[in-house]
Amino acid sequence: MMNSQAQMLERIIKTLRSILPKGARDLAIGSEADLQMLGMDSLNFLEFLLALEDEFDLKLTDDLLRLKAMSTVGDVLELVGYIQSRGSDVAS
Amino acid sequence: MSQVSLASVGGIGYALGCLRSIDQLETLSKKPESLAALRAKGVMYYSEANETPAQLAAESACQTIAQSNVMPSEIEAVVYASTSFWEKRFYSEHDVAWLMNKLGLVNAYPVGVFLPGCANAITSLRIAINMIRAEGCRRILVITTDKVSPGDSSKRIMWPDVSVLSDAAASCMVTSVGDAEFDVIGVGHYSAPRMWDLDSKDNLAAFLLETVRGAQKTANSALQAADLAPRAVNRLITNNYNHAVMRMIAKKCGFYEDQIFLGNVSRFAHAYAADTLINLHDCLVERPASLGDNFLLLGTGQKNWASALLRKN
Numbered sequence: 001m002m003n004s005q006a007q008m009l010e011r012i013i014k015t016l017r018s019i020l021p022k023g024a025r026d027l028a029i030g031s032e033a034d035l036q037m038l039g040m041d042s043l044n045f046l047e048f049l050l051a052l053e054d055e056f057d058l059k060l061t062d063d064l065l066r067l068k069a070m071s072t073v074g075d076v077l078e079l080v081g082y083i084q085s086r087g088s089d090v091a092s
Numbered sequence: 093m094s095q096v097s098l099a100s101v102g103g104i105g106y107a108l109g110c111l112r113s114i115d116q117l118e119t120l121s122k123k124p125e126s127l128a129a130l131r132a133k134g135v136m137y138y139s140e141a142n143e144t145p146a147q148l149a150a151e152s153a154c155q156t157i158a159q160s161n162v163m164p165s166e167i168e169a170v171v172y173a174s175t176s177f178w179e180k181r182f183y184s185e186h187d188v189a190w191l192m193n194k195l196g197l198v199n200a201y202p203v204g205v206f207l208p209g210c211a212n213a214i215t216s217l218r219i220a221i222n223m224i225r226a227e228g229c230r231r232i233l234v235i236t237t238d239k240v241s242p243g244d245s246s247k248r249i250m251w252p253d254v255s256v257l258s259d260a261a262a263s264c265m266v267t268s269v270g271d272a273e274f275d276v277i278g279v280g281h282y283s284a285p286r287m288w289d290l291d292s293k294d295n296l297a298a299f300l301l302e303t304v305r306g307a308q309k310t311a312n313s314a315l316q317a318a319d320l321a322p323r324a325v326n327r328l329i330t331n332n333y334n335h336a337v338m339r340m341i342a343k344k345c346g347f348y349e350d351q352i353f354l355g356n357v358s359r360f361a362h363a364y365a366a367d368t369l370i371n372l373h374d375c376l377v378e379r380p381a382s383l384g385d386n387f388l389l390l391g392t393g394q395k396n397w398a399s400a401l402l403r404k405n
Binding site: 042066 | 290296
Protein backbone atom coordinates (compact mmCIF):
# COMPACT_ATOMS: atom_id res chain seq x y z
CA MET A 1 0.00 0.00 0.00
CA MET A 2 1.31 3.46 -0.89
CA ASN A 3 2.20 5.68 2.02
CA SER A 4 -0.50 8.26 1.22
CA GLN A 5 -3.10 5.52 1.05
CA ALA A 6 -1.92 4.16 4.39
CA GLN A 7 -2.27 7.62 5.87
CA MET A 8 -5.73 7.95 4.39
CA LEU A 9 -6.71 4.59 5.88
CA GLU A 10 -5.40 5.71 9.25
CA ARG A 11 -7.51 8.88 9.12
CA ILE A 12 -10.60 6.92 8.08
CA ILE A 13 -10.13 4.49 10.98
CA LYS A 14 -9.54 7.36 13.40
CA THR A 15 -12.75 9.01 12.21
CA LEU A 16 -14.58 5.71 12.46
CA ARG A 17 -13.41 5.12 16.05
CA SER A 18 -14.81 8.50 17.10
CA ILE A 19 -18.26 7.39 15.90
CA LEU A 20 -18.34 3.74 16.96
CA PRO A 21 -20.26 2.60 20.01
CA LYS A 22 -17.95 2.72 23.05
CA GLY A 23 -17.60 -1.07 23.26
CA ALA A 24 -16.20 -1.28 19.72
CA ARG A 25 -13.72 1.60 19.79
CA ASP A 26 -10.79 -0.50 21.00
CA LEU A 27 -11.24 -3.29 18.44
CA ALA A 28 -8.52 -3.89 15.86
CA ILE A 29 -9.77 -2.35 12.62
CA GLY A 30 -8.31 -2.93 9.18
CA SER A 31 -9.49 -2.28 5.64
CA GLU A 32 -11.43 -5.53 5.62
CA ALA A 33 -13.47 -4.61 8.71
CA ASP A 34 -17.24 -4.80 8.12
CA LEU A 35 -18.96 -1.60 9.31
CA GLN A 36 -22.12 -3.37 10.41
CA MET A 37 -20.16 -6.01 12.30
CA LEU A 38 -18.46 -3.20 14.20
CA GLY A 39 -21.86 -2.29 15.63
CA MET A 40 -22.68 0.61 13.33
CA ASP A 41 -26.38 1.33 13.06
CA SER A 42 -27.99 3.67 10.54
CA LEU A 43 -27.39 6.72 12.70
CA ASN A 44 -23.74 5.89 13.38
CA PHE A 45 -23.35 5.42 9.65
CA LEU A 46 -24.78 8.86 8.93
CA GLU A 47 -22.53 10.42 11.57
CA PHE A 48 -19.58 8.63 10.03
CA LEU A 49 -20.35 10.05 6.57
CA LEU A 50 -20.67 13.58 7.94
CA ALA A 51 -17.45 13.19 9.92
CA LEU A 52 -15.65 11.95 6.78
CA GLU A 53 -16.74 15.11 4.97
CA ASP A 54 -15.19 17.22 7.73
CA GLU A 55 -12.02 15.13 7.99
CA PHE A 56 -11.26 15.11 4.26
CA ASP A 57 -13.00 18.37 3.29
CA LEU A 58 -15.30 16.50 0.92
CA LYS A 59 -18.87 16.75 -0.15
CA LEU A 60 -20.34 13.26 -0.43
CA THR A 61 -23.10 13.61 -3.01
CA ASP A 62 -25.66 10.95 -3.77
CA ASP A 63 -24.03 10.46 -7.18
CA LEU A 64 -20.74 9.55 -5.51
CA LEU A 65 -22.38 7.37 -2.90
CA ARG A 66 -24.17 5.44 -5.62
CA LEU A 67 -20.84 4.42 -7.13
CA LYS A 68 -20.15 1.81 -4.50
CA ALA A 69 -21.98 0.31 -1.56
CA MET A 70 -19.94 0.99 1.57
CA SER A 71 -19.87 -2.20 3.57
CA THR A 72 -16.25 -2.27 4.71
CA VAL A 73 -13.54 0.17 5.70
CA GLY A 74 -11.84 -0.74 2.40
CA ASP A 75 -14.94 0.42 0.49
CA VAL A 76 -14.74 3.75 2.29
CA LEU A 77 -11.02 4.03 1.49
CA GLU A 78 -11.72 3.33 -2.17
CA LEU A 79 -14.44 5.98 -2.37
CA VAL A 80 -12.48 8.67 -0.52
CA GLY A 81 -9.43 7.90 -2.67
CA TYR A 82 -11.52 8.16 -5.82
CA ILE A 83 -12.98 11.52 -4.78
CA GLN A 84 -9.57 12.90 -3.86
CA SER A 85 -8.04 11.66 -7.11
CA ARG A 86 -10.72 13.53 -9.06
CA GLY A 87 -9.76 16.72 -7.24
CA SER A 88 -11.71 19.92 -7.07
CA ASP A 89 -14.51 18.91 -9.41
CA VAL A 90 -16.00 16.73 -6.69
CA ALA A 91 -14.38 17.97 -3.50
CA SER A 92 -15.93 20.98 -1.80
CA MET B 93 -36.44 41.00 5.69
CA SER B 94 -39.54 41.85 7.72
CA GLN B 95 -41.71 39.19 9.29
CA VAL B 96 -45.08 38.94 7.58
CA SER B 97 -47.87 36.84 9.00
CA LEU B 98 -49.36 34.66 6.29
CA ALA B 99 -52.36 33.15 8.08
CA SER B 100 -53.29 31.76 11.48
CA VAL B 101 -53.44 28.18 12.73
CA GLY B 102 -55.18 26.72 15.73
CA GLY B 103 -57.57 24.10 17.04
CA ILE B 104 -55.23 21.15 16.70
CA GLY B 105 -56.99 17.84 17.19
CA TYR B 106 -55.84 14.26 16.78
CA ALA B 107 -56.89 10.64 16.91
CA LEU B 108 -54.79 7.57 17.62
CA GLY B 109 -55.71 3.88 17.67
CA CYS B 110 -54.93 1.43 20.48
CA LEU B 111 -51.40 1.84 21.80
CA ARG B 112 -49.52 -1.46 21.74
CA SER B 113 -46.01 -2.45 22.75
CA ILE B 114 -43.62 -2.94 19.83
CA ASP B 115 -42.76 -6.28 21.49
CA GLN B 116 -46.09 -7.52 20.09
CA LEU B 117 -45.02 -7.04 16.48
CA GLU B 118 -44.35 -10.49 15.08
CA THR B 119 -41.76 -9.25 12.61
CA LEU B 120 -39.69 -7.70 15.43
CA SER B 121 -39.93 -10.80 17.60
CA LYS B 122 -38.00 -12.56 14.82
CA LYS B 123 -35.35 -9.85 14.78
CA PRO B 124 -34.42 -9.19 18.40
CA GLU B 125 -31.47 -7.01 17.37
CA SER B 126 -33.82 -4.58 15.58
CA LEU B 127 -36.22 -4.64 18.55
CA ALA B 128 -33.38 -3.83 20.95
CA ALA B 129 -32.07 -1.05 18.68
CA LEU B 130 -35.50 0.57 18.44
CA ARG B 131 -36.07 0.37 22.19
CA ALA B 132 -32.63 1.87 22.82
CA LYS B 133 -33.74 4.88 20.76
CA GLY B 134 -36.89 5.35 22.77
CA VAL B 135 -39.40 3.57 20.51
CA MET B 136 -41.71 1.59 22.82
CA TYR B 137 -45.32 1.70 21.59
CA TYR B 138 -47.22 2.16 18.36
CA SER B 139 -50.83 2.97 17.46
CA GLU B 140 -53.03 0.40 15.75
CA ALA B 141 -56.50 1.52 14.70
CA ASN B 142 -59.54 -0.51 13.71
CA GLU B 143 -61.00 2.60 12.10
CA THR B 144 -60.39 3.59 8.48
CA PRO B 145 -58.26 6.66 7.77
CA ALA B 146 -61.45 8.63 7.03
CA GLN B 147 -62.96 7.59 10.37
CA LEU B 148 -59.79 8.63 12.20
CA ALA B 149 -59.94 11.92 10.30
CA ALA B 150 -63.54 12.48 11.41
CA GLU B 151 -62.64 11.94 15.07
CA SER B 152 -59.79 14.43 14.83
CA ALA B 153 -61.70 17.03 12.79
CA CYS B 154 -64.58 17.05 15.31
CA GLN B 155 -62.09 18.18 17.96
CA THR B 156 -60.69 20.88 15.67
CA ILE B 157 -64.10 22.29 14.78
CA ALA B 158 -65.18 22.30 18.45
CA GLN B 159 -61.98 24.04 19.59
CA SER B 160 -62.02 26.60 16.79
CA ASN B 161 -65.42 28.05 17.65
CA VAL B 162 -66.39 27.79 13.98
CA MET B 163 -69.69 26.56 12.56
CA PRO B 164 -69.12 23.67 10.11
CA SER B 165 -71.07 25.64 7.51
CA GLU B 166 -68.47 28.44 7.73
CA ILE B 167 -65.63 26.19 6.57
CA GLU B 168 -64.85 26.90 2.92
CA ALA B 169 -62.39 24.13 2.09
CA VAL B 170 -60.96 20.87 3.41
CA VAL B 171 -57.37 20.06 2.60
CA TYR B 172 -57.28 16.29 3.10
CA ALA B 173 -53.84 14.69 3.15
CA SER B 174 -53.08 11.00 3.14
CA THR B 175 -50.35 8.71 1.92
CA SER B 176 -52.95 5.97 2.32
CA PHE B 177 -54.66 7.11 -0.90
CA TRP B 178 -52.41 4.50 -2.47
CA GLU B 179 -53.93 1.77 -0.30
CA LYS B 180 -57.08 0.57 -2.02
CA ARG B 181 -57.90 -1.85 0.81
CA PHE B 182 -59.16 0.92 3.00
CA TYR B 183 -59.47 4.00 0.83
CA SER B 184 -62.40 4.63 -1.46
CA GLU B 185 -63.30 7.62 -3.60
CA HIS B 186 -66.35 8.14 -1.38
CA ASP B 187 -64.32 8.66 1.81
CA VAL B 188 -63.90 12.43 1.63
CA ALA B 189 -67.56 13.02 0.76
CA TRP B 190 -68.55 10.75 3.67
CA LEU B 191 -66.29 12.74 5.98
CA MET B 192 -67.58 16.13 4.83
CA ASN B 193 -71.17 14.99 5.17
CA LYS B 194 -70.52 13.63 8.66
CA LEU B 195 -68.89 16.90 9.74
CA GLY B 196 -71.66 19.05 8.21
CA LEU B 197 -69.31 20.84 5.81
CA VAL B 198 -72.06 21.98 3.48
CA ASN B 199 -70.13 24.91 2.01
CA ALA B 200 -66.66 23.38 1.75
CA TYR B 201 -64.71 22.05 -1.22
CA PRO B 202 -62.19 19.19 -0.89
CA VAL B 203 -58.57 19.35 -1.99
CA GLY B 204 -56.32 16.27 -1.80
CA VAL B 205 -52.64 16.12 -0.90
CA PHE B 206 -50.82 12.81 -1.14
CA LEU B 207 -47.38 13.15 -2.75
CA PRO B 208 -45.12 14.61 -0.04
CA GLY B 209 -45.52 11.61 2.30
CA CYS B 210 -44.79 12.46 5.91
CA ALA B 211 -44.45 16.15 5.01
CA ASN B 212 -48.15 16.10 3.99
CA ALA B 213 -49.44 18.01 7.01
CA ILE B 214 -47.18 21.00 6.48
CA THR B 215 -47.68 21.00 2.72
CA SER B 216 -51.43 21.04 3.38
CA LEU B 217 -50.94 23.98 5.71
CA ARG B 218 -49.10 25.78 2.92
CA ILE B 219 -51.93 25.11 0.46
CA ALA B 220 -54.49 26.37 2.97
CA ILE B 221 -52.43 29.52 3.55
CA ASN B 222 -52.30 30.16 -0.17
CA MET B 223 -56.07 29.71 -0.49
CA ILE B 224 -56.53 32.29 2.23
CA ARG B 225 -54.08 34.76 0.70
CA ALA B 226 -54.89 34.25 -2.97
CA GLU B 227 -58.60 33.50 -2.87
CA GLY B 228 -59.65 35.32 0.28
CA CYS B 229 -60.92 32.18 2.02
CA ARG B 230 -61.34 32.66 5.78
CA ARG B 231 -61.61 29.20 7.31
CA ILE B 232 -59.97 26.05 5.99
CA LEU B 233 -59.88 22.69 7.69
CA VAL B 234 -56.60 20.77 7.27
CA ILE B 235 -56.63 17.04 7.99
CA THR B 236 -53.92 14.42 7.63
CA THR B 237 -54.71 10.77 8.20
CA ASP B 238 -52.91 7.48 7.59
CA LYS B 239 -52.93 3.84 8.45
CA VAL B 240 -50.64 0.90 7.83
CA SER B 241 -52.04 -1.86 5.66
CA PRO B 242 -53.21 -4.54 8.10
CA GLY B 243 -51.98 -8.11 8.14
CA ASP B 244 -48.24 -7.77 7.60
CA SER B 245 -46.47 -6.30 10.60
CA SER B 246 -43.23 -5.87 8.63
CA LYS B 247 -44.90 -2.92 6.87
CA ARG B 248 -44.91 -1.06 10.17
CA ILE B 249 -41.14 -1.13 10.51
CA MET B 250 -38.94 1.56 9.05
CA TRP B 251 -35.87 -0.61 8.51
CA PRO B 252 -33.20 -1.09 9.57
CA ASP B 253 -33.87 0.53 12.96
CA VAL B 254 -35.46 3.91 12.35
CA SER B 255 -39.00 3.68 13.73
CA VAL B 256 -42.38 1.94 13.84
CA LEU B 257 -45.32 3.35 11.89
CA SER B 258 -48.50 4.27 13.73
CA ASP B 259 -52.09 4.77 12.57
CA ALA B 260 -53.30 8.30 13.31
CA ALA B 261 -55.02 11.46 12.12
CA ALA B 262 -54.44 15.08 13.05
CA SER B 263 -56.12 18.30 12.04
CA CYS B 264 -56.10 22.05 12.46
CA MET B 265 -58.00 25.13 11.36
CA VAL B 266 -56.27 27.67 9.14
CA THR B 267 -57.81 31.13 9.24
CA SER B 268 -57.15 34.75 8.41
CA VAL B 269 -54.21 36.39 10.19
CA GLY B 270 -54.70 36.93 13.91
CA ASP B 271 -57.78 34.72 14.20
CA ALA B 272 -56.19 31.69 15.86
CA GLU B 273 -53.55 30.58 18.35
CA PHE B 274 -50.55 30.93 16.03
CA ASP B 275 -49.61 33.12 13.10
CA VAL B 276 -47.59 31.46 10.33
CA ILE B 277 -44.58 33.68 9.67
CA GLY B 278 -42.60 31.52 7.27
CA VAL B 279 -42.94 28.41 5.15
CA GLY B 280 -40.36 26.33 3.30
CA HIS B 281 -40.30 23.34 1.03
CA TYR B 282 -37.78 21.27 -0.85
CA SER B 283 -37.92 18.27 -3.15
CA ALA B 284 -35.08 15.98 -4.25
CA PRO B 285 -36.37 14.03 -7.27
CA ARG B 286 -32.85 12.70 -7.91
CA MET B 287 -33.52 10.47 -4.89
CA TRP B 288 -36.39 8.75 -6.72
CA ASP B 289 -34.67 5.34 -6.66
CA LEU B 290 -32.94 5.66 -3.30
CA ASP B 291 -34.13 3.86 -0.22
CA SER B 292 -32.71 2.73 3.08
CA LYS B 293 -32.41 -0.89 1.94
CA ASP B 294 -30.43 -0.48 -1.27
CA ASN B 295 -28.27 2.56 -0.57
CA LEU B 296 -28.39 3.55 3.06
CA ALA B 297 -25.49 6.00 2.79
CA ALA B 298 -26.94 8.15 0.01
CA PHE B 299 -30.44 7.92 1.46
CA LEU B 300 -29.43 9.09 4.94
CA LEU B 301 -27.19 11.87 3.76
CA GLU B 302 -29.74 13.30 1.34
CA THR B 303 -32.46 13.04 3.97
CA VAL B 304 -30.47 15.17 6.40
CA ARG B 305 -29.54 17.66 3.69
CA GLY B 306 -33.18 18.04 2.69
CA ALA B 307 -34.10 18.74 6.31
CA GLN B 308 -31.34 21.35 6.57
CA LYS B 309 -32.43 23.15 3.42
CA THR B 310 -36.09 23.15 4.36
CA ALA B 311 -35.57 24.31 7.94
CA ASN B 312 -33.33 27.12 6.67
CA SER B 313 -35.91 28.11 4.10
CA ALA B 314 -38.62 28.81 6.71
CA LEU B 315 -36.13 30.46 9.07
CA GLN B 316 -34.92 32.78 6.32
CA ALA B 317 -38.48 33.62 5.29
CA ALA B 318 -39.12 34.74 8.86
CA ASP B 319 -35.66 36.28 9.29
CA LEU B 320 -34.98 34.15 12.36
CA ALA B 321 -31.97 32.20 13.61
CA PRO B 322 -32.43 28.69 15.05
CA ARG B 323 -31.76 30.04 18.55
CA ALA B 324 -34.85 32.26 18.26
CA VAL B 325 -37.05 29.16 17.94
CA ASN B 326 -38.53 27.96 21.22
CA ARG B 327 -39.24 24.41 20.05
CA LEU B 328 -38.42 22.39 16.96
CA ILE B 329 -41.23 19.99 16.07
CA THR B 330 -40.40 17.14 13.69
CA ASN B 331 -41.79 13.78 12.70
CA ASN B 332 -41.65 11.32 15.57
CA TYR B 333 -38.96 8.86 14.41
CA ASN B 334 -36.71 8.10 17.36
CA HIS B 335 -34.65 10.06 19.89
CA ALA B 336 -31.33 9.65 18.09
CA VAL B 337 -32.53 10.56 14.61
CA MET B 338 -34.52 13.55 15.86
CA ARG B 339 -31.54 14.83 17.87
CA MET B 340 -29.35 14.40 14.80
CA ILE B 341 -31.80 16.35 12.62
CA ALA B 342 -31.95 19.12 15.25
CA LYS B 343 -28.18 19.32 15.48
CA LYS B 344 -27.60 19.33 11.73
CA CYS B 345 -30.24 22.04 11.24
CA GLY B 346 -28.41 24.29 13.71
CA PHE B 347 -30.52 23.67 16.81
CA TYR B 348 -29.53 22.58 20.28
CA GLU B 349 -30.73 19.10 21.13
CA ASP B 350 -32.93 20.44 23.91
CA GLN B 351 -34.89 22.58 21.46
CA ILE B 352 -36.53 19.54 19.89
CA PHE B 353 -39.69 18.00 21.35
CA LEU B 354 -39.11 14.29 22.04
CA GLY B 355 -41.98 13.66 24.44
CA ASN B 356 -44.07 11.43 22.16
CA VAL B 357 -41.45 9.05 20.76
CA SER B 358 -41.99 6.36 23.37
CA ARG B 359 -45.75 6.94 23.33
CA PHE B 360 -46.55 6.12 19.69
CA ALA B 361 -43.46 6.42 17.41
CA HIS B 362 -43.93 7.63 13.83
CA ALA B 363 -47.51 8.50 12.83
CA TYR B 364 -46.85 9.50 9.20
CA ALA B 365 -47.53 13.24 8.67
CA ALA B 366 -49.90 13.48 11.63
CA ASP B 367 -47.12 13.31 14.19
CA THR B 368 -45.88 16.85 13.50
CA LEU B 369 -49.27 18.30 14.47
CA ILE B 370 -49.69 15.85 17.37
CA ASN B 371 -46.25 16.77 18.67
CA LEU B 372 -47.07 20.47 18.50
CA HIS B 373 -50.29 19.89 20.41
CA ASP B 374 -48.65 17.79 23.12
CA CYS B 375 -45.61 20.03 23.35
CA LEU B 376 -47.99 22.88 24.25
CA VAL B 377 -49.71 20.71 26.86
CA GLU B 378 -46.32 19.93 28.41
CA ARG B 379 -45.16 23.55 28.34
CA PRO B 380 -47.76 26.19 27.38
CA ALA B 381 -46.53 28.80 24.92
CA SER B 382 -46.16 32.48 25.73
CA LEU B 383 -46.98 35.39 23.46
CA GLY B 384 -44.36 35.64 20.72
CA ASP B 385 -42.91 32.14 21.16
CA ASN B 386 -41.74 30.58 17.89
CA PHE B 387 -42.22 26.97 16.80
CA LEU B 388 -40.64 25.42 13.72
CA LEU B 389 -42.55 22.49 12.20
CA LEU B 390 -40.36 20.31 10.00
CA GLY B 391 -41.82 17.43 8.00
CA THR B 392 -39.65 14.86 6.28
CA GLY B 393 -41.27 12.78 3.56
CA GLN B 394 -39.81 10.45 0.99
CA LYS B 395 -37.79 12.85 -1.17
CA ASN B 396 -39.91 15.84 -0.05
CA TRP B 397 -39.65 18.16 2.93
CA ALA B 398 -41.80 21.01 4.25
CA SER B 399 -41.48 23.49 7.09
CA ALA B 400 -43.55 26.19 8.75
CA LEU B 401 -42.67 28.74 11.40
CA LEU B 402 -45.48 29.52 13.82
CA ARG B 403 -45.59 32.42 16.28
CA LYS B 404 -47.88 32.36 19.32
CA ASN B 405 -50.56 35.06 19.25
